Amino acid sequence: MTLMQKLISWQQDQARKEHLEPYMVLQFNTIKEIVRIEPKTHDELLRIKGIGPAKVRKYGDDILHIVRGNGVVGGEAQSSMDLFSEAEVVNDIALSSQNPKGAEVQFNPETGEVIEDKKDDSITVTEFVTMLDTMLRTNFRRVRVQGEVVGFKQNANGHAYFQIKDKDSVLRCTVFRSNYELSGIQLEDGMEIIITGQPSYHKQYGFGFMGNTLELYGEGALKKAYDDLKKKLSEEGLFSSEKKRVLLQLPEKIGLITSRTGAAIGDFTSNVGQYGYKIIFHHTSVEGAYALRDIKSALEEMAKKDIDVLVLVRGGGSLESLQAFNNETIIRMITDFPVPVIVGVGHDEDETLATLVADVGASTPTGAARSVRESWDACDKRVQNYESIIINTFDKVLQQQKHVIAHIERNIFAQFTTLTEHFSQVFHRFFLSVQKIDTHIQSQKVHIQQSQEKIHQHFQYSLDNVKRAFDITYFIKSVATRITYIKEKLYTYEKTLTHNDPQRQLALGYSIARNVKGNVIRKKDDIIKDDVLFVQVSDGEILTKVSK
The missing domain is CATH 1.10.150.80 (HRDC domain)
Structure with missing residues (x-):
């Protein structure tokens, strides 16, 4: 400037x-x-x-x-x-x-x-043109002008040039390529449109109108554009169920695009349920000249966020007020969005193209909220069912165990009664045994006293023997007598050994025959023909074989 x-x-x-x-x-x-x-x-x-x-x-x-x-x-x-x-x-x-x-x-x-x-x-x-242009831009920053398109053309760069007119006046308009493509409208002469922008006065080209957004005017034109785009998208298969992505089960991070001032945000948040969501909200216009640009910007920003599902909602309205949700640019951004998209626009009778191409199309913001919470509700219902099953099973087992415990209680009582009776009998026998033991103890006391007297007598006798053993004269005499006795015994043993010595018998001419096993041959039946025998004589051993 x-x-x-x-x-x-x-x-x-x-x-x-x-x-x-x-x-x-x-x-x-x-x-x-x-x-x-x-x-x-x-x-x-x-x-x-x-x-x-x-x-x-x-x-x-x-x-x-x-x-x-x-x-x-x-x-x-x-x-x-x-x-x-x-x-x-x-x-x-x-x-x-x-x-x-x-x-x-x-x-x-x-x-x-x-x-x-x-x-x-x-x-x-x-200077005057500059001043005039500045005043126009300053005082008319956003104007919506309605008129019929005439003289439409596009240059090589994609910028749109045309005029709009009514019965009395003509206004020269320019829309740059980015804004024209975003509008999603293919202008033709004779179309009734609303262009939003600001007037300007160019140094060379004079007065004109710089358009930022374009809208079709009139239900007929809007309906025709709606039907044409719907047919085009249908032929591409964008409405088919095969194109729909399945929502993540139990989504936690929700991207929400809507207006903070509309009723839709309240309908959604009050019906989405209390499941601990992290909702990333992006405010945007959902109606009017700048709704297209705002929604496009919001979709671009949300595509960068870490979310599980994107929700785009707004309240109901006329076909004209819902133009942003029938825009081809917005629709293709929805189909190309990195995560599943839920679109809930309007009332039950409203059907936008954005709703049709979305992975989940809901007829209302409340319906969109229910789609988000559906898997959570199912999970919650399963938990409740499991809770009921656990409680019922526990109650059933508890009743069964009560019967078992009652039966055990009766058995214990019966056994306790039996044990009590048995204990009484045992106690009686024990009492009799104690009496017998007492009698036996008294008897043993007498026996012990008698034994004590005998022990005392025996001890006295042993003591006397010890005294005698320590008497030297008596001790020497006893030893001499014992030695004589031992000598006599040794002589007797010597005679017996000499008489029974095998060598003595062999010297007298006797012999001892043994088989190979070393067994002594005592009779002829102990040998057979061809047996080998060892015959021991006084001066050695003879090896012989039985021939007959």
Whole structure:
């Protein structure tokens, strides 16, 4: 933007903020002088006609920032006018009558304002056109204009040029390629449309209208465009069930696109259930001139998010108000979205193309919420069923165990009764046994006393024997007697051994025959023919064989 455009734009904005007419902020001739002189200080601003100390204090910092090319800044720095009185400023101005570019400027010594000279104050065509274009863009920033398309054409870059007219007037329009493609409308002469944008005045081409969005006007045109696109998408198979993706079971991260001010968001959030979702919300217009652009931007942003399912909802409306959801660009973005998409638009009678191509098409925002919670509800129902089964099974087992316990209780009681009776019998027998034991103990006491007397007598006898054993004379006599007795025994044993010695028998001419096993042959039946025998004689052993 040129300096004049920036100053005029600032003038218009400031006037709106203060609820003033623009000329009350700065007159156009004053703006021209600012552009011509390009002041750098507050003192230089004061030399311009139409700017006094009050305006310098109020607007000086903003104007200087614009002149320096920095745009409008809030003016936090302290103005030099706050440091001096008006009289001092007037005196300073009176001392210097030269402007920065050397032009002679006359000042009023009392007010300090520049005295307007009488020369021509005309402006150039470019200055006027620039001012006019700035004022148009500033005061008509978003206008919706309805009319019939005539003279439509597209250049090689895809930009659309046409006129719209009514019975009295014609308006030249331009729509750049990106906005034209986003609209999803193939313009033809004779179409009734609504174009949204702003007027402009180009230096070469004159007055025109720069369109941002296009809408078809009239139910007939909208219905025809709807039917044509529906047929096209159907032929591509985008409505077939094979194209639909299955929703993730138990989704946790939900992407939600709708308007924060509409009823749809309340319908969805109040019906989606309390299952601990993480809902990533993106506010967007869902109706009007900028709905297409907003929804497209929202889809692009949501495609970057980590979500399990995307939900796009809005309330019902006419075919005209639902145009954004019958737009080909939006529809193809839905089909290409990285995760399954649920679209819930309008009421039961509303059927948008976005609903038809979505992985799950719901007739209302409430229906979309139910689609999200469906797997959670099924899971919750299964949990409830399992809970009922567990409780019923537990109750059944509990009743069975109660019967078992009652039966065991009866058995225990019967056995306890039997044990009690048996214990009584045992106790009686025990009592009798105790009596017998007591009698036996008394008997044993008597026996022990008798045994003690016998032991005492035996001990006394043994003690006497020990005393006798220690008597030396008696001991020697006993040993001698014992030795004599042993000698006699040894002699007897010697005679017996000599008489029975086998060598003695062999020396007398006897022999001993044994078989190979070493067994002594005692009779002839102990041998047979061909047996080998060992015959022992007094001086050796003879090996022989039985021949007969």
